[in-house]
Amino acid sequence: MPKATRQPVSALFAVAKPSGPTSMAIVNDIKKLVTRSRLFVKEQDIEKAKKKGKPRGKYARDTVKIGQGGTLDPLADGVLVVGVGKGTKKLQEFLDCVKEYRTTALLGCETDSFDSEGAVVRVAPWKHVTREKVEEAMPQFRGEIQQKPPIFSALKMDGRRLYDYAREGIPLPRPIEARPVTVHSLDILEWKGSDHSYKYPEKKFTAEQKDALQKALHGIEDQVIVADEPEAAAEDDTPATAFVLQMRVSGGTYVRSIVHDLGHAVGSAAHVVTLTRSRQGRFALEPTAEDNSLGCVPWEVFEKAVEDPGEPDADGWYEWERAIMEKMEVVGEHE
Template identity: 85%
Template structure:
């Protein structure tokens, strides 16, 4: 922490979120630490909170009121990587990270389409994939670079006429109009690794029932197909055979759906595809692998926060805990 800065401070820092927990769960755990730390909360507020700590459900009440905390762009439970945290005045700066350029690495698995466009969803259909080569994917990538129009997934929380898109799909209610495409910019999109069949990825076990497929078809009736429902017989007969996987690296503008790029790319090569891993490697000036050249800051490992929530341990000679030292080393202090 800069010597000229005295706590409590307002700050921005990033945590390396693991795959599994929701972004909100991560923020809530960090909040338990932040609201009890003199790095972010005034000493007198901490003392007030300490007096209330014996009362269950009300511990750190004053501290919660004294400092705000938020995150600058949700990561799905499946995803890992950079999650920007704002504390105090830092919460007012979080909107910067919604619109900034982000970098991702994502593993795509061919031959299977899911309702969520990733491995957390249910299988909507299976398609042929053996004809897809690295060269074929390379040829299709230029269509997804630059300024493009992208349609959000029908199984998303976006609303149309006051109803979530996923409600139309699940209830078999025809969409009142096509899903509106949104302008996004893909600054870079390349194959980082071609895994072929050398991987442990498998299709999701949960599959759409005939009833669910029928509901989806009704929702999409009269609309240009975004989700193809019918299985290809050849593909259905070879579902147990490991299909081709590859890893993409991309730099995209805010609002870009990485899952949609993978889904649409699957269609572009005459197959189907969904996301099986997703890592946000950079968001604005925070990165998993920071460099002085790019003037980026690193991320605090999630394990440090997790350990501190379970047991903060002893403070050092200056009165700081391990997690606080880790944050000091990575944070951007705001005036």
């Protein structure tokens, strides 16, 4: 391993993000370490930062640039690619690259966000859905498909975010445009059935919220069916069927939309209860020698270092810096 006197580098590395925090919160915590690290910042710049106190604002940004190559929702965990210095210029390729996901779908319930973080929009029958029925419906979601983003998303239409139309009851000026995406593979990894502990969200749409959504979708092909289906077994205590999907998709693909649309395709409803990005480009949770993929630094390594970085080793490196060096891709020397 190199000594701490080496020239600072620009690099790409991946963090194994946990479910819970936002991607921005993760990057901001890593920035606190990176802006004081001899691995990424010149010695004289670190000394300037120390004299000025804790780096923040414009000074911290000028010391070293840092960014991430594709946001993960708070619910999601897995590969989060981080670029430092010149590495930030390489992040666009990770937005456009092929990604792999594992996601758990729970039948019988549809939410506004298409996942368990949202509010229940409707419930629907699910007992008729078998593994065979899901597998029969899956081919229509493979290959080059047209996918509509969720109405509860931050995408803009005529300068207003889609979720604002839905929440405020403002009719959409036109249908949400479908986008071409590629689903390279889509398979059932595990059929859990009712052997799980997942539950529907406690948050539910109020009558006013349902009315606002109906007004937003007035005259538009429904993306969200608002009314509960009367035959849905609301008082049945049996856990609804859950199953795990594994997929390889192009950039811009909404995994939550695939689960939502698949629920409709089998005559039910569905939402995401777990979501893991297992691979993004050449970074993976489980790297293999065959494809020269790189692994991820556990988030706990950074979390521990933010609280207490400990003492540097004989070569002058902290534990978190060593962890990065073992898995980083050097882009060039820091300017």
